[in-house]
């Protein structure tokens with residue numbers, strides 16, 4: 001069976017949260033463990049939160065400020081450990097090897113201002129592995145392809161620091177794509193982005209979703225701007241919704257007519273949308289403050 005032709009929900013699961021609970025200052029909080037100091041109080045972010053994402057799905061993760069979106073990303077990148085439940089990447093518990101198959105585009109690069117390198121060099125960083133193997137022809141080809149995919153080939157020799165915020169964000173996208181990730185995670189990619197960069201990023205994401213180059217990429221995008229990706233989005237995950245048995249959980253909204261797909265019915269609300277997703281997609285009454 002050609003997996004490209006199958007519906008994403010008939011493909012294997014790339015990522016699963018199974019009744020995940022997490023509190024900052026809780027028993028397995030990494031900062032508490034490393035510092036040895038006791039936090040004055042714990043901050044519960046997730047309780048029994050469950051969702052899963054199929055290979056090739058395009059998912060928007062939305063929710064109000066402080067509802068835990070970044071925390072979900074930290075958990076699935078292995079930067080935080082849940083106190084309860086299970087997180088699976090590619091059908092197994094988190095491993096560093098699985099992490100290498102996930103591309104992450106942060107809101108901004110660490111030390112953004114002091115990045116005295118060209119755009120091509122910044123994208124090359126996506127191919128540098130901790131095993132310090134030689135940078136070869138395959139790596140070079142991947143870098144050139146990522147520059148094209150992110151529509152920044154014309155910027156390749158420019159200094160990274162001379163770029164606009166939106167252009168820098170597209171460099172970070174290219175850096176992630178250079179590693180040919182199976183899952184691509186983007187944290188608020190359009191925040192403070194100029195119109196042209198937004199349009200080019202949208203084009204990049206559209207090509208990834210369409211499977212250009214014969215690769216299937218699963219995409220998880222944290223955004224306040226659901227309109228930006230509405231025509232690409234398969235499902236919306238809403239943070240902070242109260243569900244039976246999950247005080248601080250996540251509700252999955254389908255962006256398709258209710259009843260479709262083999263696992264329809266297992267989840268909460270569904271919505272139907274056309275060109276744009278409504279701003280109040282997550283029921284405000286349901287969102288914890």
Ligand SMILES: Nc1ncnc2c1ncn2[C@@H]1O[C@H](COP(=O)(O)OP(=O)(O)OP(=O)(O)O)[C@@H](O)[C@H]1O
Nearest residue numbers: 024025043045063064065066067068069070071072
């Ligand atoms: N390192 C930390 N220690 C303690 N509490 C934290 C820490 N990081 C985040 N929090 C708290 O956990 C909750 C969830 O934070 P998180 O950053 O995940 O939310 P968010 O939805 O990404 O917010 P935003 O949209 O503002 O980026 C917030 O109440 C936040 O104050």
